[in-house]
Amino acid sequence: MPDRPSTPATRPPPRRASLSVDVVLLTPLGRRLTTLLVRTGDPRAKERWELPWDTMRAEETLEDTAARLARATLGAGPALIGQIGAFGNRRRHPSGAAVSVAFLGLVPAGAPAPVGGDTAWFPADEPPGLAPRVRAMLDGALAAVRTRLDREPIAFRLLPATFTLSQLQEIYEILLGRRLHKASFRRALHAAWLVEPTDEWRSEGRGRPAQLFRYAPRKRRGGRRGVRFDVLGG
Amino acid sequence: MPDRPSTPATRPPPRRASLSVDVVLLTPLGRRLTTLLVRTGDPRAKERWELPWDTMRAEETLEDTAARLARATLGAGPALIGQIGAFGNRRRHPSGAAVSVAFLGLVPAGAPAPVGGDTAWFPADEPPGLAPRVRAMLDGALAAVRTRLDREPIAFRLLPATFTLSQLQEIYEILLGRRLHKASFRRALHAAWLVEPTDEWRSEGRGRPAQLFRYAPRKRRGGRRGVRFDVLGG
DNA sequence: TCAATAGTGTCTGTTAGACATTATGGA
């Protein structure tokens, strides 16, 4: 599928725009979440990075623009999870846009690294120099991932098609930022009918090989329980 | 504080704009959530309604614009809860804007009704004729309220400063769309240390008078429990 | 007095968290 000649990685110096669309692409690497950043085209700023962004084209929706951006950046389109929000504070954006709309995309671990000279994955919680609004969009994406984690099956979008339960638990631990109890994790997973075992096993290093599972949601769990005033005091 | 002469209720016919800011104001009325709508200025459309909206002014942030809109619409500023998101699909908006950013504001029950001839509260789940994008923003606001209900103390923003526990439970039931168990609700509320009793009592109709409480969060609940894969299969 | 609503005590099934144990491979 032919795309425009100028990819985000080699975009020309900043132009004026009233509204930009930015995508935050996340993938796990080791025990960290990493995000894809592009070196700023502006030669005046040294070692300045930004999110892949573009402006809307005629007849395009916001989602169209974000999907096109993700495709142009990573080749095959990653799973676009949704919109983070609009960022229109006084913090600057490389495009000069008054307002930027950020989207979140999740890339499975082990996907082909698209790293050219101007594109690289950085730890999402310790990004390099970013314009203030870009930093706000990245932080918003991380918050959105954690918020939606217990409501949508987004952890599975960060894993390959088959995975071990330890891998799945590690993803949850990365996203939640805390360790989970193995037995409880597997018990809750079993009760939710979200995965099914394959007949493959994988041996990594020393210990006993782990069975591979695939994401296969069967049904939603029975009745809701009552109101939990969990973090409500925040 | 002087405001612009043309309030949203009497705004001139639609002008072209590239980006609009809309506010969804919600308040409980009876056992329903209601939203504030403004009659469309466009004389061609008969009985067409829209959300209060405006465009950003120079040096204004998105939040500034939303707060100004809420103030101009309701007098004293209601509690603006946050942004719903950007809506830039092909669905039309009264402003003709390519993209609209929606904000959510919660108005305590019993607040002065600002109803002029061109402004009225409508049941949020059965609005009158709305442009498609406006309908999408309203639906997004309702979804956001339910999503954030167990994470943020938004139920209290729909109540006056003092309230009975039955009122509070009714708000939760309206927002969740289901009935709650009285004893469990109060037990969870007590454990969360979110309200404190006043020494006032209120008698409404027949039964025993109810004690009035006020919102007074003390601390957050102790340890989190593990992962709950609640609605995760969705 | 009855009806209606507020508020509380207690029982039970479920579950999160902890601990222990077995299983299975590599060094």
Place this chain on the structure above:
DNA sequence: TCCATAATGTCTAACAGACACTATTGA
């Protein structure tokens, strides 16, 4: 063999949901 990891069984404290009961007012 020892060690590391996978996977599972069991116990306990906490909690949601249900029921029953008392308390207090107006009709």
